[in-house]
Amino acid sequence: MTDPRRDQSDPVVVVVAAALYGADGRLLAARRSAPPQLAGRWELPGGKVEPGETPEHALVRELREELGVTAEPLARVPGEWPLKPGYVLRVWRCALRSGDPRPLEDHDELRWLAPDELWSVDWLDQDVPAVKEVAADQT
Template sequence: MTVRVVVGGALCHEGRLLAARRSAPPELAGRWELPGGKTEPGESVPDALVRELREELGVETEALERIPGEWPLKPGLVLHVWTARLLSGVPAPLEDHDELRWLGPGELDSVDWLDQDRPAVAEAGRRLSIG
């Protein structure tokens, strides 16, 4: 079976991490995630992240580095998380989300993250604390 990568963006700006609250599907609505989406055939993971953040949030970003690990979402889908830098624009919840929050290192536990995002969020938080 071919495994398709879903890329999540640990979008960091001014020492904070962007969290996005899902509005759909119903089983995920109200929980928080790192924004992103599925790679297209032939598309690199960093390119997919930049495209997805443009589509979902209306911002231009640069993919920086992959956070180690991968997390299964469902059969045939696996999550990879990359750190990203905001180049231009102000993030807005355009698709799949109804609220965005910038969270500092001490605020990461203030939202109900999707289970598969938690390990990457913890690692992104460690990097925020150092950076």
């Protein structure tokens, strides 16, 4: 959902995240190791879109850098969620194309979650609405 408090003319930094699914239909969650205020909480993996980069390209790059995998963005999950002033989160459903995900940057653990396990991890507050939308979009 777009933040109604944000002036649409203000510049915004887009943070992209992957609803990355394995062949068995499980969703990948990543536990933050940094920064300290986020450490130990779980998120959908991804990162910031760099200037001149499309969101889809940023997502492919971020998943390669953070997890060592090649993934393909398939479809954007409806909605946009505020992270902090000037930042919004957008999520794409992605397919794992090659590699075995490993926590390479800013994460210390990964988990593949079945639909009935989605709420077994302590999601970052700002990721909860996106995870709810991903879960609702699955049914």
